[in-house]
Amino acid sequence: MAPESSVVEVTLESDLKNVEVAEEISRKVAGTAGFDEEEQHRIEMAVHESMINAIWHGNKNDSSKSVWLRFQIHRDRLEIRIRDQGNGFDPKRIPDPLADENLLNVSGRGIFLIRSFMDEFRVEHITGKGTEVTLVKRLSSETQPKQGGSDREHESHNSTD
């Protein structure tokens, strides 16, 4: 019996140079999941913004910390979890970047872009571990693999490059 989903896990050193590594993985996974090029770019951007938040705000640019990513392809969606070792944040406290008074703000658009590009966005603080964001992008019925289609085995990597 084929597995219900396939998983890619990676742990990266908390360094901005690894943002592009996470982008590349997300683009490949999104392509494997069946998303078209435009959707792959949006998913890649959501991962980019999440990585920046994790490294810059969560881990305070401390390269001794790490960022854990987990990509899980389900039959109907791609679920991405990104966890830093920070103290978390409340997304409700981030000002609306589309409000007239905020339109010319230099910062504050990252979470908004993630929400715009993904179907679901959740933030959870896990005691003793850090802050985990979950991003979900649903596959349209046309792009979902047919019943009995191939699924890939669980992969796990650890990298401190």
Added chain:
Amino acid sequence: MSMKATTRQIDSVTVVDVSGRITLGEGCTQLRELIRDQLSKGNKWVLLNLADVTYIDSSGIGELVSAFTGVAKQGGALKLLNLTKKVHDLLQITKLYTVFEVHDDEARAVGSFEKASSA
């Protein structure tokens, strides 16, 4: 690919041809320094040609906003030229398409500055 930028002068207008990634870190820093440098030389009519920009993130968008307001404070103007679909979509999503003056024809874009600067 990191960001690269070269400048050309057409009459009073400084055209900046940008390529690569405008993202947090090097790309944003380079753009900030370039605009600061142009303003210090008195070049306050700036046209950013983004035709070869492959990637821009929320920090890059913030840098464009910062450049826009910085130039405006000096009594000048910053306009955008040749947006890729990705950058166009980002400006639409963030409502900044209503803030920036966007062109797809360089000669007309340059001409629009001349009208403003001589008004």
